[in-house]
Amino acid sequence: MLDRVKEIYQEIEHFQIQSKDELEQFRLRYIGRKGVVTDLFEKLKQVPQEDRRAVGQELNSLKDFAQQRFKESSTSLENSFSEDVQPPVDLSLPVIPNLYGAQHPLNLVRQQIISIFGRIGFSVADGPEIETDWYNFGALNFPDNHPARDMQDTFFVDKKSNGAPADLLLRTHTSNVQIRLMEHQKFNTTFQPIRAIMPGRVYRNEAISARAHCMFHQVEGLYVDKNVGFKDLKDTLYHFVKEMFAKDVKIRFRPSYFPFTEPSAEIDISCQICHGSGCPICKYSGWVEIAGSGMVDPNVLINCGVDPEEYTGYAFGMGVERITQLRYGVNDLRLYTENDVRFLRQFQGA
Known part of the structure; x- marks a missing residue:
């Protein structure tokens, strides 16, 4: 051997x-x-x-x-x-032009939303994307095993030993930031009015398609003070729609249900793709939903240590992808995350 x-x-x-x-x-x-x-x-x-x-x-x-x-x-x-292989040099080739970069359309619309609300006194707040069940559901008037929890398919971080959902999850909306803002008032000697918007990523366990995605972006708003009424909510959202879209856009409020607001309403605008004549985006109705809204439920205020007998407030939430879709005529949500340069270059100088 x-x-x-x-x-x-x-x-x-x-x-x-x-x-x-x-x-x-x-x-x-x-x-x-x-x-x-x-x-x-x-x-x-x-x-x-x-x-x-x-x-x-x-x-x-x-x-x-x-x-x-x-x-x-x-x-x-x-x-x-x-060392041996050297690329050929053709000195007769034209000079490669300096191409300008383009911002992502979601960033463009997000900045426009922040600017519009900033001009009427709304600050910007942020919060964690990995959240506890209390801030994502419990404080927002979602009781355990309530059917409203099924409205939002949730990504839980892990499971408990008995197989039940864990306390940590990926937030399904940016409403968790609203709870943290109101809860912070417990530590103030005098209540300070809250007027803020909360842009950020949210996650839901949904199949990816042209109309849905498991990760998307929301902007929610909250205004809490004395004598805040539903008219204040309507005036705010009317102003936003007129600033974001055309001045002649039509708006309507439809009664709806959310566990954390009462009364609640969904906001529709006339379709900016077909201008009301009917298309797949508006399902041939001429109207497209852009946001949900309502007066903050007294139970939510109590959960955050705010006296509902003295203070009232309104809240709203909208999807940045939907606003961008109507703003720029994007017909497939998957285009936002595919990083196709042909798509992104359309927004140079926007």
């Missing part, structure tokens, strides 16, 4: 490697699964017990020698190819 090992040493040392094909032949012959070195290891069991230790050490040395020869030859070939 030791004589055979010495022969293989000599073969490896004198093996000519001048090309990638010869390098591959070397690998297959000596260090591959069916190579010579592997075969010798298989035959080690036939060596007498008293010689097996010495022979095994020699085989390990042979294996290291073969792998080192392969590594050095591979590095040498790569360096020689990089």
Whole structure:
């Protein structure tokens, strides 16, 4: 066996490697699964017990020698190819123009939304995307096992030992930031009015299609103070729609239900794609829903330590993808996350 090992040493040392094909032949012959070195290891069991230790050490040395020869030859070939191969230079080619970058359409619309609400006194607030059940559901008047929880398919971070959903989850809306803002008032000696919007990513366990995605963006708003009424909510949203879209856009409020607002309403605007004549985006109705809204439920105020007898407020939430769709005529939500340069270049200078 030791004589055979010495022969293989000599073969490896004198093996000519001048090309990638010869390098591959070397690998297959000596260090591959069916190579010579592997075969010798298989035959080690036939060596007498008293010689097996010495022979095994020699085989390990042979294996290291073969792998080192392969590594050095591979590095040498790569360096020689990089030095020899030079790209041709054609001095007659025209100069490549300096192309301007483009902002993502979702960022453009998000900035426009922040600007519109900023001009009427709304600040910007942010909060965690990994949230507890209390801030995402409990404080917002979602009782345990309430059917309203089924409206939002949730990504839970993990599960408890008994298989029940864990307390940590990916937030399904940015309303968790509203709760944190109101809860912070507990530590103030005097209540400070809250007027803020909360832009951010949210997550729901939905199948990805042209109309839905498991990750999207929302902007929610909250205004809490004395004597805040539903008219204030309507005036605010009327102003936003007129600023974001055309002045002649039509708006309507439809009664709805949300666990955290009462009364609640959904906001529709006349379709900006077909201008009311009917298309797949508006399902041929001429109207497209852009937001949900309502007066903050007294139970939510109580959960946050705010006295509902003294203070009232309104809240609203809208999807940035939907606003962008109507603003720029995007007909497939998947385009926002596919990073197709042909799509993104359309927003240069927007």
